[in-house]
Amino acid sequence: MQQQLREHIEKIIPLTDEEFDFILAQFTTKKFKKHQYIIQEGDNVKYAYWVISGLLKLVYTDNSGKQHIVSFAMEDWWESDYYAFHTQTPATLSLECLEDTEVYCLSYEGYGILCDQLQKMERFFLQKANFGFLAAQRRILSLLTTDAKERYEQLVKQSPALVQRVPKSLLAAYLGVSRETLSR
Amino acid sequence: MQQQLREHIEKIIPLTDEEFDFILAQFTTKKFKKHQYIIQEGDNVKYAYWVISGLLKLVYTDNSGKQHIVSFAMEDWWESDYYAFHTQTPATLSLECLEDTEVYCLSYEGYGILCDQLQKMERFFLQKANFGFLAAQRRILSLLTTDAKERYEQLVKQSPALVQRVPKSLLAAYLGVSRETLSR
DNA sequence: ACGGAGGTGTGATGTATATCACTTTTAAAT
DNA sequence: ATTTAAAAGTGATATACATCACACCTCCGT
Numbered sequence: 489m490q491q492q493l494r495e496h497i498e499k500i501i502p503l504t505d506e507e508f509d510f511i512l513a514q515f516t517t518k519k520f521k522k523h524q525y526i527i528q529e530g531d532n533v534k535y536a537y538w539v540i541s542g543l544l545k546l547v548y549t550d551n552s553g554k555q556h557i558v559s560f561a562m563e564d565w566w567e568s569d570y571y572a573f574h575t576q577t578p579a580t581l582s583l584e585c586l587e588d589t590e591v592y593c594l595s596y597e598g599y600g601i602l603c604d605q606l607q608k609m610e611r612f613f614l615q616k617a618n619f620g621f622l623a624a625q626r627r628i629l630s631l632l633t634t635d636a637k638e639r640y641e642q643l644v645k646q647s648p649a650l651v652q653r654v655p656k657s658l659l660a661a662y663l664g665v666s667r668e669t670l671s672r
Numbered sequence: 673m674q675q676q677l678r679e680h681i682e683k684i685i686p687l688t689d690e691e692f693d694f695i696l697a698q699f700t701t702k703k704f705k706k707h708q709y710i711i712q713e714g715d716n717v718k719y720a721y722w723v724i725s726g727l728l729k730l731v732y733t734d735n736s737g738k739q740h741i742v743s744f745a746m747e748d749w750w751e752s753d754y755y756a757f758h759t760q761t762p763a764t765l766s767l768e769c770l771e772d773t774e775v776y777c778l779s780y781e782g783y784g785i786l787c788d789q790l791q792k793m794e795r796f797f798l799q800k801a802n803f804g805f806l807a808a809q810r811r812i813l814s815l816l817t818t819d820a821k822e823r824y825e826q827l828v829k830q831s832p833a834l835v836q837r838v839p840k841s842l843l844a845a846y847l848g849v850s851r852e853t854l855s856r
Numbered sequence: 857a858c859g860g861a862g863g864t865g866t867g868a869t870g871t872a873t874a875t876c877a878c879t880t881t882t883a884a885a886t
Numbered sequence: 887a888t889t890t891a892a893a894a895g896t897g898a899t900a901t902a903c904a905t906c907a908c909a910c911c912t913c914c915g916t
Contacts, residue, residue: 548813556816558809571806603795610794611787617801622755624808625742629732631815632740632848635872655893664816666874671895819902839863850904855865 489517489540493592496538496564500615501608511609514598520585527583533572535593539565542589543653547582547661557662560586560650566616586654636665673701673724677776680722680748684799685792695793698782704769711767717756719777723749726773727837731766731845741846744770744834750800770838820849 493515494508503511517540520526527533529549537544539561546558546567558581561567569581573596594602602609630639640663644651651659660670677699678692687695701724704710711717713733721728723745730742730751742765745751753765757780778786786793814823824847828835835843844854 548817550817554817556813558813570802570809574802574806603798607791607794610791610798614787614794614798614801617798617805618754618758621801621805621808622758624805624812625755627812628808628815629740629742631812633732633734633738657893667894668875668896669873841863851864852866852905853903 492540492564493538497609497612500612503608507606507608510606511602514602515592515594517590518593519590520588522585522588524585525582526585526589526591527569527572527579527581529579529582531572531579533569533576533579533596535595536566536568536570536573536599537561537583537591537593539563539567540590540592542591543586544589545584545586545654545658547584548580549582555661556664557658560654560662562650562653586658631664636663636669639663639665640670676724676748677722681793681796684796687792691790691792694790695786698786699776699778701774702777703774704772706769706772708769709766710769710773710775711753711756711763711765713763713766715756715763717753717760717763717780719779720750720752720754720757720783721745721767721775721777723747723751724774724776726775727770728773729768729770729838729842731768732764733766739845740848741842744838744846746834746837770842815848820847820853823847823849824854 490508490512493512494503497503497508497511515538520542526537526544541563544561544567546561546569548556548558550556559567567583569579569583571577572579572581576596599613603613630642634642640659643659643663656670657667660667663670674692674696677696678687681687681692681695699722704726710721710728725747728745728751730745730753732740732742734740743751751767753763753767755761756763756765760780783797787797788794814826818826824843827843827847840854841851844851847854
C-alpha cells in the first residue's frame with residue numbers, strides 16, 4: 489500500500505527512502521463504506537485524498553436538486569473539493585463513495601509542509617496541477633465540440649474500466665445528458 | 673512594463689530585486705498585430721505568453737472547420753497551447769490576436785530554469801496551475817448546469833470588460849452556442 | 857468616397873435532447 | 887426466499903437550440 493503510493497509519486501520524481509518516509513508521515517489512511525460521504529456540501533475541507541482502492545464521485549447539486557458529476561476517482565487518483573481545500577472555505581461539492589473505498593488523506597497543513605520542505609514534492613504537485621488543468625481543458629472542448637453519443641463513445645474508449653463500474657445514470661450526469669438519452 | 677510583470681508575480685510571492693532580475697532575464701518581449709497568429713495548429717510551441725497589452729483568442733478548429741474558443745486572454749493573463757508546450761508536441765490549438773498585442777515570452781527552457789533555480793517561481797506556477805484548474809472546473813460545471821442565456825449572463829457579470837471588447841460571434845463560440853441563439 | 861469584409865438582428869424550419877410516465881430487469885437487504 | 891430499492895429500457899410530447907437564408911449596418915483600406 490505504501491509501495492503503491494511510492495510508485496505513484498516516483499512515476500514523476502525518484503525518491504530516497506528518507507524522503508519517502510518524510511512524505512508518508514504527512515499522510516493518514518481511512519476507510520469508507522459504499523454510499524458514505526467523504527465530503528458534504530458546507531463541510532470544512534481538511535484533506536485531499538488519494539484513492540488506494542474503491543471508487544468515488546465528486547458531485548455538484550444545483551438549485552433544482554439535480555446532480556452533476558464533476559469527476560470520478562478510482563485507484564491512483566487524487567480527489568477533493570479543491571476549491572474549498574485550497575482556499576479553506578466551505579465545500580460546494582460533495583464527495584461520495586460508489587464502492588467501499590480506502591484512501592490516503594493529506595491535510596492542508598501536510599500539503600504546505602511537503603511543498604515547503606521537499607522541493608521534489610512541489611514539483612510533483614505542479615505536474616499534477618498542470619495535467620489536471622489540461623484534462624479539464626480537454627473536457628471543456630469535448631463539451632463544446634461533440635454531441636452526447638460521441639462523448640459517450642470517447643469515454644468508453646478512454647476509460648472502459650470506469651464505464652464498467654459506474655451506473656449509466658451517473659455516466660449521464662458526468663457527460664451532461666439525461667439518463668434516457670444515454671440509454672438510446 | 674517590467675513593473676507590471678513584477679507586480680503580477682508579487683501578488684503571489686514577494687521578490688528581491690536580484691530575484692526579479694533573474695526572472696526577467698528568462699523573458700523576451702514581442703509585438704503582434706491584430707489578426708496575426710502567435711501559434712498555428714501544427715506549430716512547435718516554444719513559449720508561454722504573458723499579455724502586457726491587447727487581446728488573444730485560443731481556438732480549436734474541429735473537423736468540419738468550426739471554431740471553438742478555449743479561452744480569451746487579456747492584460748495580465750498567461751496563455752499558450754499548454755498541452756503542446758508542456759509535452760513539446762505540435763500545437764492542436766491556435767492563438768490569434770483580436771487586437772494589437774504585446775507579450776512577454778517565456779521559453780520552455782526558461783520555464784524549466786525558473787522552476788529549478790528559484791523555488792519561489794515554482795510556487796508561483798503551482799498557484800497559477802491550481803487556479804487555472806479550478807477555473808476550468810467551474811467552466812465545466814457551468815456547461816453542465818446552465819443553459820445558453822444563463823451562461824451569457826454569468827459571463828457578462830464575471831468579465832464585463834471582455835464582453836465589451838470581443839464580438840458576440842466569438843463569445844458564442846466560447847459559450848458553446850450559435851451566434852444566432854446568442855443574439856436572441 | 858466607395859467597395860468589401862466583418863459583425864449583427866431576425867424569420868422559417870429541422871433536430872437533438874429534456875422531460876414525464878410507465879415497464880422491466882437487476883441487485884441489495886431482511 | 888421474499889421484499890424493497892436501484893438501475894435500465896422505451897414511448898409520447900415539449901423545447902431549446904442549430905442551421906440556413908437574408909437584410910442591414912459600420913468600419914477600414916485604397
